[in-house]
Amino acid sequence: MGQTFKLVLFLSMVSVSASFSCANADKPEIKAEKGESTFKNQCSICHGFSGNKQLSGAKKLTESMLPIDEIEALVTHGKRQMPPFKNRLTAQEIKLVSEYAFKFRASK
DSSP states (O other), X not given: OOHHHHHHHHHHHOOOOOOOOTTTTTOHHHHHHHHHHXXXXXXXXXXXXXXXXXXXXXXXXXXXXXXXXXXXXXXXXXBTTBOOOTTTSXXXXXXXXXXXXXXXXXXX
């Protein structure tokens, strides 16, 4: 099986299921945990848990110079071998996982 097929198969098998009550939705620590959880479940296979892994052409997140809005666009629409997540994640999940990935940058 090809690497891309394995990746797509793995990502389609992984599901992120977390629910928040309205009372917890705005708490920063809950949002940070959700971003981290989504990253670990959806992104770490290619980017690694610390943003250094480069499987299937994935970029090192520690070297990224992209602003947060461009990271969100990449997660939403995908690029090259990175699949789009707009049909797998909610807009809120995309925002939170992008913010989490942004933290891997060596310099801001």
